[in-house]
Structure formats: C-alpha cells, structure tokens
Amino acid sequence: MDVVSPELNSLLPDEIMDTEAIEEVPHSQSEPMHDTPVPMETDAPVTSESLNICSNAAPAEHVQAVTTASSVTISASSTLFTIKPALATSTAATKTTDSLTGTTVSTSGTQKLATPFAFSAANHQIILSKVASAQATEAAKAAAAPAQVIKQEGQKLLVTAIGKSGQSIVLQLPQTGSKPGVLQTSGDAKSQTPQFKVVTIDGRELKPVVGSAGNQVTTLQAHQLKTMQIPKKTPASSTAPIKFIITKTVNSKGLSPQTSVTPVIAGRVVTQTSPVMSPKTITLSEPHNTTIQSVPGKKIAISPLKTPSKVSCWGISTLVLFVFVSAAETTSRPRKPCNCTKSQCLKLYCDCFANGEFCNNCNCNNCFNNLEHETERLKAIKTCLDRNPEAFKPKIGKGKEGESDRRHSKGCNCKRSGCLKNYCECYEAKIMCSSICKCIGCKNFEESPERKTLMHLADAAEVRVQQQTAAKTKLSSQISDLLMRTTPIISSGGGRLPYTFVTKEVLEATCECLLEQAKRAEQTRQPQAEAERVILEEFGHCLMSIISSAGKAKTDCASINC
DNA sequence: GAGTTTGAAACT
DNA sequence: CAGTTTCAAACTC
Incomplete structure (x- = not known):
C-alpha cells in the first residue's frame, strides 16, 4: 500500500519514493547533491555539532546507544563510529570502514562523519540524516539542521526538529515493503541550507506527515503532507523545537496496537562542515547539557549488531542507531x-x-x-x-541461491559433537550445516537419520512440555477459581467453607487430640491397627467439630446481618 | 552443583 | 593461516 498521497508525490522527487533503490537514490533537483559516494575525510572546519541521545523508558537490554561526556559510539552494519565532541582534544586518529559504502570514517579529535545520522526504533527504523548540500552557503553552514525523535507512543513517533533559518522540510513517508522507505526533510533550495532527511526502514507504514512552523505539536496526516517552511531562526527561538508527530499505521509487520511502546532515542545532527568543498562531512557530538535525558537509569546503547537490511546511501553512508522500544517485546524475548x-x-x-x-x-x-x-x-x-x-x-543469514534460506555465515567447525548438540552453532540455530561448514562427522544434514531421530525426540519433548504447561495453567486456574469462591468473608454476605476455620490453633488442638488417642492406645497396649482406628476416629470427630463450628458461625453471622 | 566436554574466540 | 590457549556455554553425573 502506498501511503503517500498523490499530492505528496508531486511535491517530492520520484526517487524518494523508490524504496527499492534507496542506496542509489539521487538527490532532489532542488537540492543539488552529490551523486557519488562521499569522501569520508575532510579538513573542513567543524562549525557546531550536537548529538543528543535519550530514552524515555526503553528496556536497558534493548536500547542500544552509548553516550558519555566524551564520546558516542555508533555503528552501522559493521562500522563503528566513535563520535566525539567538537572540542575534544584527543589526537588519536582512528579509522573505521563502512562496509556498506566502502568508505572510511576518520577521527582525529573531532569526529567528522560523512554520514547521515540515523537511528531506529524496534523493528521499524528511523533514520535522521543530515545531508550536505553541494551549494551550501556559509549561512547555511551556520544554521543548524537538527532533528530528533523524542519518543514513540503507540503508533506515534514524536519527532522534534529544531527550526533552522530558511529551511524547508518535507516529510515523506515510505512505501510499504521489505525495503527501506524514506521519510525525508529536505532543505530549501533557495536558502541553500543543508538537507535534512528522516528515513524509515523495514517497510513500516508511516502516515505522511507534515509539521507546521512554530513550536507546536502536530499530528500529521497523509493529506496534509506538504512542504513546510521553518521560520527564520531568531535568538529567542533558536533552541525551541518544532515538533512533529509521525503517526505510524499498522501493517502486518507492525507492532500491535497494544504494544506498550517506549522510546527511544533522540538523535540530533546539528551541523555539517565545509559548505563548498567538502559538504558531506557531518559532525556529531553531544550537547553540553545532557546525554541520557528522559529517563535516568535507563541504559542506552548503540548496537553494532542490529543492522538494517539496507541502509540509505545518498552519496553518504548512514549511521544507524538501533533502538528497541517495546517493553512488551523485551519480555517476550528475554x-x-x-x-x-x-x-x-x-x-x-x-x-x-x-x-x-x-x-x-x-x-x-x-x-x-x-x-x-x-x-x-x-x-x-x-x-x-x-x-x-x-x-x-548476525551469524545466521540467508544462504546462496538454491540453498536453505537460513545458514550460518561462517559455518561451524565441530569435531566431536556430530553437529547434533548445542555446541554446534548451526544446530543451536536450528539450521542444517552447509557447504561452508568445516565440521567433522557431521550428522546435521537433511537426510541424517540421527538428526531425524533427534528432531522427533525434540518434538515429542516439546509437546510434552506444552501439555505440562497447559495442565499447570489449568490447575492454577482452578485453584485460583476455588480460592476466589472461598475468599468472600462473612461481612460480604457469603459463607465460609469449614476448612477456612482450620486455623493454626485448630490444627494444634486437633493434633493434641490425635496424640492423646495415640498415647492411650500405647498405654493400653492396643494393637497398631486398633491404635490407627481410634486415631482416625478421633480425627473424624475433630473434623465434625470443625464443620459444625463453621456451620454455626455462618448461621450466627446470617442472623447478625439480618 | 560440581566437574567435564565442546567449539568459538582470542592469541601467538 | 595454522596451531594453541582461553573462555563460557552445554552437557553429564
């Protein structure tokens, strides 16, 4: 389903809509962009920067972003980005390679990233990227192009963009499908401001959105999608955010509406560096005042693992922060x-x-x-x-054509387990060994009788566990039901069953009675059978007394209530 | 729960 | 790249 209105289509370049070829998407004509991979290094000065990461309530183990006073690490695919504040004095230069683009990110004191800044939430991903304009001016350079997704509430994503002088922002929602879509804000051509884009991936449907100028929150609907002009930046409003709410619709892959969502992360790319010669360098760093903002104690980490299947590459590489947002998801996958x-x-x-x-x-x-x-x-x-x-x-990826859909990326090297124990990473992942495995004595292949036997046993065990679980659930339910029915107290008008009168004192008294009978039997040297009989008989008397007392109490209570 | 086995990761 | 060591999980008793 195409969630982008025709109206929007006319406003935005076609390539933005092409979610199938996001990496090859050229830039808007109104926003001249480099159509070649961006050089990752530049000596261009850093103007300003801000990276702001926060989480409202994301479970610690699922929110992956790390930020400190000195650095932030972000990784995309296999790329590790260490982002340092502009004023960092470290001279230790490092280089990392973006496997997606083949480009290299260099750091030396200040991290310069010829990348967009991106992050994602749960299975849907949002990429905020700052895209340099080839014709960016000094004014544009000075103007910040920030944005941040503050949080997610149900189907809504709250995005805050800090207004920038003369900057137009167009928000476009992605088409559905398995490939990334694009939600883009683009710079104003006339003002030559840097572009700014927001990307969503994973085929999530997002209703087209648009924000209105000013410091307000707007729920954006498809028909409202349009170009927005952010008012000229003024000293008084320069830090005031313009907020958008991006409403996410539900599709087959979407989170359930009941999912309690917590967000997430706020990322902000504030500046780019060189306006003319090296407009593709972006500097990210932390704001002065905060790192993890919204929920103290909540951990945020940037995961080097959770990689998108495809990442936007508009002539630049992409930084992706993968953020998991759902507490429900956390509990479902501990x-x-x-x-x-x-x-x-x-x-x-x-x-x-x-x-x-x-x-x-x-x-x-x-x-x-x-x-x-x-x-x-x-x-x-x-x-x-x-x-x-x-x-x-992930070690388990898609195999070559003609092979199984899933296979171990490196293959296993098992020697003694026959690849039929969890020592084997293939077996553990419930996949069969493939041609790239170097295992010895492998029994983890399709026709392996050992594997089949094991599978049958595993299936049987699973069925057994399910049955036991179901039985436990049923029993638990019955007990709960029984307790519920016996809980009502006298004042509520209900009656107590006799055993609710079996208090500690009653039990002690009963035991004393039974012991007394046992003593008598022993003193009179009764046979064991006779001793057991009198004890049981005494036990019966005790029970009758308890029941009788319970009935009497109920009657008394009823008369009192009347 | 302690001890053993195993194979991936790390190291040389 | 190959051999060895380290490590933590899987497994056994």
Whole structure:
C-alpha cells in the first residue's frame, strides 16, 4: 500500500519514493547533491555539532546507544563510529570502514562523519540524516539542521526538529515493503541550507506527515503532507523545537496496537562542515547539557549488531542507531543472562556483548559491559570490529541461491559433537550445516537419520512440555477459581467453607487430640491397627467439630446481618 | 552443583 | 593461516 498521497508525490522527487533503490537514490533537483559516494575525510572546519541521545523508558537490554561526556559510539552494519565532541582534544586518529559504502570514517579529535545520522526504533527504523548540500552557503553552514525523535507512543513517533533559518522540510513517508522507505526533510533550495532527511526502514507504514512552523505539536496526516517552511531562526527561538508527530499505521509487520511502546532515542545532527568543498562531512557530538535525558537509569546503547537490511546511501553512508522500544517485546524475548567471569563481558565470548547489548540481570563477574564502563566497552567494540568487521553481524543469514534460506555465515567447525548438540552453532540455530561448514562427522544434514531421530525426540519433548504447561495453567486456574469462591468473608454476605476455620490453633488442638488417642492406645497396649482406628476416629470427630463450628458461625453471622 | 566436554574466540 | 590457549556455554553425573 502506498501511503503517500498523490499530492505528496508531486511535491517530492520520484526517487524518494523508490524504496527499492534507496542506496542509489539521487538527490532532489532542488537540492543539488552529490551523486557519488562521499569522501569520508575532510579538513573542513567543524562549525557546531550536537548529538543528543535519550530514552524515555526503553528496556536497558534493548536500547542500544552509548553516550558519555566524551564520546558516542555508533555503528552501522559493521562500522563503528566513535563520535566525539567538537572540542575534544584527543589526537588519536582512528579509522573505521563502512562496509556498506566502502568508505572510511576518520577521527582525529573531532569526529567528522560523512554520514547521515540515523537511528531506529524496534523493528521499524528511523533514520535522521543530515545531508550536505553541494551549494551550501556559509549561512547555511551556520544554521543548524537538527532533528530528533523524542519518543514513540503507540503508533506515534514524536519527532522534534529544531527550526533552522530558511529551511524547508518535507516529510515523506515510505512505501510499504521489505525495503527501506524514506521519510525525508529536505532543505530549501533557495536558502541553500543543508538537507535534512528522516528515513524509515523495514517497510513500516508511516502516515505522511507534515509539521507546521512554530513550536507546536502536530499530528500529521497523509493529506496534509506538504512542504513546510521553518521560520527564520531568531535568538529567542533558536533552541525551541518544532515538533512533529509521525503517526505510524499498522501493517502486518507492525507492532500491535497494544504494544506498550517506549522510546527511544533522540538523535540530533546539528551541523555539517565545509559548505563548498567538502559538504558531506557531518559532525556529531553531544550537547553540553545532557546525554541520557528522559529517563535516568535507563541504559542506552548503540548496537553494532542490529543492522538494517539496507541502509540509505545518498552519496553518504548512514549511521544507524538501533533502538528497541517495546517493553512488551523485551519480555517476550528475554535475553539469557551471561555468566562470564574472566572476559569482563567485553569479548565475544559474552553473548550479551556479542549481541550488542548491555549485561542486564546477568551473573557475570567484573562486568564492564555497562554504562559505567562505556569507555572500555567502546574500545572493546572497536577492537572486535578491527579484528573482524562482521563480528557483530548476525551469524545466521540467508544462504546462496538454491540453498536453505537460513545458514550460518561462517559455518561451524565441530569435531566431536556430530553437529547434533548445542555446541554446534548451526544446530543451536536450528539450521542444517552447509557447504561452508568445516565440521567433522557431521550428522546435521537433511537426510541424517540421527538428526531425524533427534528432531522427533525434540518434538515429542516439546509437546510434552506444552501439555505440562497447559495442565499447570489449568490447575492454577482452578485453584485460583476455588480460592476466589472461598475468599468472600462473612461481612460480604457469603459463607465460609469449614476448612477456612482450620486455623493454626485448630490444627494444634486437633493434633493434641490425635496424640492423646495415640498415647492411650500405647498405654493400653492396643494393637497398631486398633491404635490407627481410634486415631482416625478421633480425627473424624475433630473434623465434625470443625464443620459444625463453621456451620454455626455462618448461621450466627446470617442472623447478625439480618 | 560440581566437574567435564565442546567449539568459538582470542592469541601467538 | 595454522596451531594453541582461553573462555563460557552445554552437557553429564
């Protein structure tokens, strides 16, 4: 379903609508852009910068963004970006390569990124990107082009864009489908301001949106989509945000309406650098006042793992912050706690770290995989990526044509397990070994009788577990029901069953009676059978007394209530 | 729960 | 790249 209105189509360049070829999308004609990969290095000065990441309530283990007073690490695909404030004095130059574009990001003191700044929420992804204009002017350079998604509420995404002098913003929603769509804000051609775009991916439907100038919140509807002119920046309003609410419609892949969504992240790309010669460099850093804003204590990490299937590449590479937003999703996919003892959870031995997540409720010792040790964590991430640029990519990917849909990206190397135990990463992922596996004595292939037997056993076990679970649920339900029916107290007009009178005192008295009978039987040297009989008989008397008392109490109560 | 086995990750 | 060591999870008892 195309969620973009014809009206919008006429307003925006066709390529924006092409969600199938987002990487090759040329720039708007009104906004001259480079149509070649952007050089990632530039000596252009940094004008200003701001990266602002916050989370309202995202579960710690799912929100992946790390920011500190000194740096922010963002990774896209296998790329690691370390973003430092403009005033950072570090001279340690680092380079990372964007596997998607093949370009290199260099850092030296100040991180310069010829990339858009992007982030995502849950399975849908939002990419905010700052796109440099080839003809950007000094005025444009000075003007910030910020935006940030503040949070998500149900089907709505609240996006804050800080107004920029003379900048026009067009918001366009993506087409549905599996490929990324584009939600773009573009700079005003006349003012030659840098472009600014917002991208959504994963085929999520977003209702076309538009915001009106001024500091207000607007729910944007498809028919409202239009070009918006942000008023000239004034000192008084320069920091005041213009807010948009992007309303997300539900599609087959969407979150359920009941999903309690928490957001997310706010990202802001404020400036770009060189206006003419190297307009593709963007500087990101943290704002002065805050890092994690909305919800203290909530962890935010930038995951090097959660990579989109495709990332916008408008002549520039893309930074993507993957953010998971749903508490419900968290509970539905709890991460197994790690038990690392020696790795400080900063090596790929640690599953949490390997999945780009913070340790949370783990059993690890000396854990550094947390916000308190973000410097070390960032360094460790970089080390891993230096060693293997695909270290954080999912190991289970799509196989070659003609092969299974899913296969291990590297293949396993099992020698003794026959690839039929969870030691084997293929088996653990419930996929069969493939031609790239180097395993010895593999039994994890389609026709393997051992594998079939194991599968049958596993299926049977699963059925058994399901049955047991169902039985437990039913029993629990029955108990609850029984308790509910016996809970009503006298004052409510209901009656108590006799056993509710079996208090501690009554039990003690009953036991004393039974013991007394036992003593008598022993003293009179009665046979054991006779002793048991009198004890049971006494027990019956006790029960009758309890029942009788209960009935009497009920009667008394009824008369009182009358 | 302790000890063993296993194979990926890390190291040389 | 190959061999070795380290590590944490899987497994066994």
